Amino acid sequence: MYTRIICALFLLGLAAYAQSDPYVSGISVVWYDQPSAQVISYSGTVTSPDVAWYYDVRVEGFLFEGDNFGSALRAGWSEGNGGTGGYLTWYPDSVNLYTVVSNHYLRAYFVGWAYYDPFGFSLIASNPDWGGGYWFGTTVYAYVATALIFLGQTAHEGMADPNNISQFWVSARAFIPYNYLEGPPDDVTGQICGLTSIFEGDDRGPQVNPTRYRTMQGITLVPDQAYNSPGYIAKTRAVRVGQTNSFASDAVADNVLDSRDYDNILNDCHLWHGTGWASTSNMQFANPRRESATRVAVDLAGNASNPLVFPSPSIDWAHTVRLEAITPFVTNWALTVSHDCFPAHEVQVGSSVVYSWMPTGNSLSTVALCLGGMGSITDIRSGTIYR
Amino acid sequence: MIDKLTVLLSLGGCFSALPLLAQRSHLEEYFDRLRHTPLESRVAVQRDGPLYGEAALGNLEREVAALLQGLDDRDDYIRLQATAFLRAVQLLRMAPPGYFDQFVPALSRRVSDKALRVAFNALECLAMIEPRPPQDAETAFLTALERNIPQVEGPALTGLARLAFRTQRANETIAAMFAAEAGEEALKRRLNGLAPARELPEPFKLALLKLLTSGPESLYDNVLKLLEKPGIVELADVPALTRVLESHAHVDSAVTERIRKLIQTASEGGK
Numbered sequence: 001m002y003t004r005i006i007c008a009l010f011l012l013g014l015a016a017y018a019q020s021d022p023y024v025s026g027i028s029v030v031w032y033d034q035p036s037a038q039v040i041s042y043s044g045t046v047t048s049p050d051v052a053w054y055y056d057v058r059v060e061g062f063l064f065e066g067d068n069f070g071s072a073l074r075a076g077w078s079e080g081n082g083g084t085g086g087y088l089t090w091y092p093d094s095v096n097l098y099t100v101v102s103n104h105y106l107r108a109y110f111v112g113w114a115y116y117d118p119f120g121f122s123l124i125a126s127n128p129d130w131g132g133g134y135w136f137g138t139t140v141y142a143y144v145a146t147a148l149i150f151l152g153q154t155a156h157e158g159m160a161d162p163n164n165i166s167q168f169w170v171s172a173r174a175f176i177p178y179n180y181l182e183g184p185p186d187d188v189t190g191q192i193c194g195l196t197s198i199f200e201g202d203d204r205g206p207q208v209n210p211t212r213y214r215t216m217q218g219i220t221l222v223p224d225q226a227y228n229s230p231g232y233i234a235k236t237r238a239v240r241v242g243q244t245n246s247f248a249s250d251a252v253a254d255n256v257l258d259s260r261d262y263d264n265i266l267n268d269c270h271l272w273h274g275t276g277w278a279s280t281s282n283m284q285f286a287n288p289r290r291e292s293a294t295r296v297a298v299d300l301a302g303n304a305s306n307p308l309v310f311p312s313p314s315i316d317w318a319h320t321v322r323l324e325a326i327t328p329f330v331t332n333w334a335l336t337v338s339h340d341c342f343p344a345h346e347v348q349v350g351s352s353v354v355y356s357w358m359p360t361g362n363s364l365s366t367v368a369l370c371l372g373g374m375g376s377i378t379d380i381r382s383g384t385i386y387r
Numbered sequence: 388m389i390d391k392l393t394v395l396l397s398l399g400g401c402f403s404a405l406p407l408l409a410q411r412s413h414l415e416e417y418f419d420r421l422r423h424t425p426l427e428s429r430v431a432v433q434r435d436g437p438l439y440g441e442a443a444l445g446n447l448e449r450e451v452a453a454l455l456q457g458l459d460d461r462d463d464y465i466r467l468q469a470t471a472f473l474r475a476v477q478l479l480r481m482a483p484p485g486y487f488d489q490f491v492p493a494l495s496r497r498v499s500d501k502a503l504r505v506a507f508n509a510l511e512c513l514a515m516i517e518p519r520p521p522q523d524a525e526t527a528f529l530t531a532l533e534r535n536i537p538q539v540e541g542p543a544l545t546g547l548a549r550l551a552f553r554t555q556r557a558n559e560t561i562a563a564m565f566a567a568e569a570g571e572e573a574l575k576r577r578l579n580g581l582a583p584a585r586e587l588p589e590p591f592k593l594a595l596l597k598l599l600t601s602g603p604e605s606l607y608d609n610v611l612k613l614l615e616k617p618g619i620v621e622l623a624d625v626p627a628l629t630r631v632l633e634s635h636a637h638v639d640s641a642v643t644e645r646i647r648k649l650i651q652t653a654s655e656g657g658k
Contacts, residue, residue, distance in 0.1 A: 369436070369471065370437055376464075
């Protein structure tokens, strides 16, 4: 029994060693609208080494549920035995898509190669480039990533995207991570209560879609031109500031600022003393732009000052965010950041905080030095988001 | 167990290092680290910036040479660090009297800096010198305004407002900055820039009153908010305010009511 298993394993290993991969070329997919239906036609060539293989070309619609695949709705396919070696040319073929296109995400792809052992239909090897795969009868197919073709990238703009997988909310925020902060006296009302005032902080760490911040700029970017030509959704632009609240020093006699310190009486040098909103006039969006069919960029830059203190140095930042769609499910981001070392800063792309900076201290002198630009941070980061 | 010799040697080591430490100020060391670190790996040094700054605040006189050198450094970031430190010294009210006099020439050179934040900091430093900016800084303020760069207008205007004496050229520049021809967007920005001011010298006040008669209506609220601040209008402003009211006489609006109240405030001595 064990001898047979060892022999089988040896044979499998030998077979795998002797194989080289088939490669795919010339695949094209065209998607065009017709009055009665939307049609995908596809063609391509696969060249195979001297092994037995199958091919399978599919056009499918996927229903997405959140970030997860839902059920696959097959719209059309071609499949067959590739024979032994040689090559196979797909002649232009087409499928009609009557119902799938408007409600589902569509893609056409070559469902790659698979080798079989001579004794049965169990898988020996498959293309390792694509991590996914699914069961088809008793055989595991692996997708060939190089041949993955997304319709939207090739032919059709304004593609339906009911679950917004093509869109990324990009936001840059500055926030005070502390519960409160000692600062220069709140002097806007002309009533100065002491040498320092207490300013409410945002009391949080880096966070996705937070409700508390000092400044926030955001816009939705769409890196894939197939879904959106300009690369951004103008109506999603947001420029906001958090409310600034100052307190007399008695508010933090217990070392914490909380709802009990809002006494609803302003300008009395007792508990809650002043409130205001920083101006957003210097929080510009510089040029959200498409840089290629799959890449967009936006500059999120600006400055904002404490509205309760004069003169008040401003929180300054100037970030550039670039997104590049690799596939509809894989997007690369690149970020150049420049900001003061106080307060905290964060950049969110999609549902991830891709950059955060936490200040090293909150003393009056650290804040004054940082806001002037001393120790200001300039950095470059990059990464990938998978959906 | 530590023997006496080890202790003495250690102490000797400490003392022998003291003259070296005395020669190098904190900012000099910080700037040198920046100079010798490639741009792409500066984050680690930048992170230490506030620590050097805090240490340097302990002995401002010792940092003068490094600051003067830093202000003229060819590296944008080092010039920014020098101006940022001086700005923090001002904000923290730590400068001894006359401390900033020695930096006025270098700061004046920086108001035309190609790095806007350096220019901004330099202008703020000059504008906020106590008790008043030096008269020599007037040219720097005017030069900054002539660059026509919105980002540096604010401190340049504040500086002009705080000067004890303004030349005719300065007064004309102020009038031009707040003339209706400047355009609504620029005017709004400049009025917002004046919002924190606790006093408005004559050329500013005259320009604002002129805006109330010949400026765009959309700015009336911004202008009135400035004039309504305590201590801005005085008895001497009553005739000018009355003329403004007459020009609005045909309009029965909240604006005329606010102007009437301003006249009343001015008549009572501007309380």
